[in-house]
Amino acid sequence: MEIINAVNLSFQYNNGKTVLDNINLKIIKGKKTAILGKNGSGKSTLMKLIIGLLPIKSGSLLINGYDINSSEGIKYVRDHCGIVFQNPDNQFVSPIIEEDIKFGLKNHKISKKEYSSRIDESLEKVDLRGYEKKSINTLSGGQKQRAATADVLAVYPDILIFDESTSMIDPKGRSEILTCIQNLEKEDKTIIIITQNVDDVIDADFIYLLADQKVLSSGTPNEVLSDYKKLEYAGIQIPFPVRVYYDLKEKGINLPYCPLSLQKLAEEICSLD
Ligand SMILES: Nc1ncnc2c1ncn2[C@@H]1O[C@H](COP(=O)(O)OP(=O)(O)OP(=O)(O)O)[C@@H](O)[C@H]1O
Numbered sequence: 001m002e003i004i005n006a007v008n009l010s011f012q013y014n015n016g017k018t019v020l021d022n023i024n025l026k027i028i029k030g031k032k033t034a035i036l037g038k039n040g041s042g043k044s045t046l047m048k049l050i051i052g053l054l055p056i057k058s059g060s061l062l063i064n065g066y067d068i069n070s071s072e073g074i075k076y077v078r079d080h081c082g083i084v085f086q087n088p089d090n091q092f093v094s095p096i097i098e099e100d101i102k103f104g105l106k107n108h109k110i111s112k113k114e115y116s117s118r119i120d121e122s123l124e125k126v127d128l129r130g131y132e133k134k135s136i137n138t139l140s141g142g143q144k145q146r147a148a149t150a151d152v153l154a155v156y157p158d159i160l161i162f163d164e165s166t167s168m169i170d171p172k173g174r175s176e177i178l179t180c181i182q183n184l185e186k187e188d189k190t191i192i193i194i195t196q197n198v199d200d201v202i203d204a205d206f207i208y209l210l211a212d213q214k215v216l217s218s219g220t221p222n223e224v225l226s227d228y229k230k231l232e233y234a235g236i237q238i239p240f241p242v243r244v245y246y247d248l249k250e251k252g253i254n255l256p257y258c259p260l261s262l263q264k265l266a267e268e269i270c271s272l273d
């Protein structure tokens, strides 16, 4: 069942420039959906429309069946949607991890009796148990993103949005946050990954690729990422295995199907006679 349904959604900022032009998308409950697009393609604008931070001017957007422009829609987002931004420093309100989590719990009117178990539980999920009293300043980029994720997890969101959460951190931090997101998938949360990095979307259930203010293509990772011409057009890096697949094809070597991971690529090459 779709938890977010956008129909003919268009958006212009006050300068009149169209940023989103007739976007249609469905985000399915409990799945991981990626919004992939280069710098300035309108990803964050779309996210802001989804969470009601920007008003819908044209088209419609339903979230859990509620019109996002209605008070029920806004309430749903406030109660059930958690967002982790590119720069988590803008998200923390307290210098100490557990105090920061408590702030969110208080905002959501969670009973004080539950604070300690929710803090333990959410830090456990992001692999930061034992960091309760740590100062956020002392954390690495990846740890900060995970602490920001713990903040939102503590209030039990149904929908989790990661807006370029991996873009400012080193490879180790990136892989930490990606593992953390993979674990959340097992919990049946609806996850939205917003990114310009193709590596972040390979294991998504569904991808929307944005270009020219529109959805240029959509489908499973295999469907979207093996179409290198569209990726190229959208200004997205072509995954290395896809590049190799087409290079080999040009030389008359046909792999059985277009691989997305290095491991699959290696397996296919090894299986050639
Ligand atoms: N408040 C604003 N007023 C006017 N134009 C804006 C505003 N915010 C964003 N834009 C423009 O809208 C377009 C889409 O921006 P948006 O931030 O949604 O893109 P993005 O895909 O999230 O980019 P990035 O990868 O840099 O995060 C860009 O051309 C941007 O300059």
Ligand SMILES: [Mg+2]
Binding pocket: 043, 044, 045, 163, 164
């Ligand atoms: Mg953005």
